[in-house]
Amino acid sequence: MKKYLTLLIFAGLLMSCHITNREEPTPVTTEGYEAYGLLTVPSSGFTKDNVRTRIVLTDNKLLDIYMYDVKFATMMPVTIDMVISGVHYTKQGGTILFDGDEIIPTAGNKPYEKYTVRQLQGRLTGDSLIISNNYGDTPCTYQGARKQQP
Numbered sequence: 335m336k337k338y339l340t341l342l343i344f345a346g347l348l349m350s351c352h353i354t355n356r357e358e359p360t361p362v363t364t365e366g367y368e369a370y371g372l373l374t375v376p377s378s379g380f381t382k383d384n385v386r387t388r389i390v391l392t393d394n395k396l397l398d399i400y401m402y403d404v405k406f407a408t409m410m411p412v413t414i415d416m417v418i419s420g421v422h423y424t425k426q427g428g429t430i431l432f433d434g435d436e437i438i439p440t441a442g443n444k445p446y447e448k449y450t451v452r453q454l455q456g457r458l459t460g461d462s463l464i465i466s467n468n469y470g471d472t473p474c475t476y477q478g479a480r481k482q483q484p
Contacts, residue, residue: 371478
């Protein structure tokens with residue numbers, strides 16, 4: 335009788351236990367992830383603060399990067415909204431890592447071959463977005479704080 339009682343208690347304990355994943359993965363969503371941050375052009379020392387960037391996962395392998403009101407130099411007369419499409423990504427836990435090379439960005443639905451994106455690397459976590467790449471021959475970096483969705 336003690337064996338059965340012990341077995342019942344042990345079975346009950348096993349059934350009440352479950353494994354939880356302590357690190358919440360970044361959910362795959364078509365709504366996108368938004369960040370605000372600093373765009374830097376190291377070669378000239380130019381910076382543009384509060385650049386809004388949006389990452390949209392288009393499927394299980396590709397994402398698009400939207401950057402709004404971008405400016406790359408003090409003398410640039412206007413800001414632009416641009417899109418870098420078809421960037422490869424992988425998920426590692428709660429982090430999305432992405433990279434790409436030879437991607438022609440668009441602005442105003444027009445391709446800009448002169449500013450082909452090269453050596454793109456980035457990381458999206460629960461609280462930050464980091465991107466480094468070259469636009470043509472000009473290296474740029476972006477570091478932003480992720481805006482949490484309500």
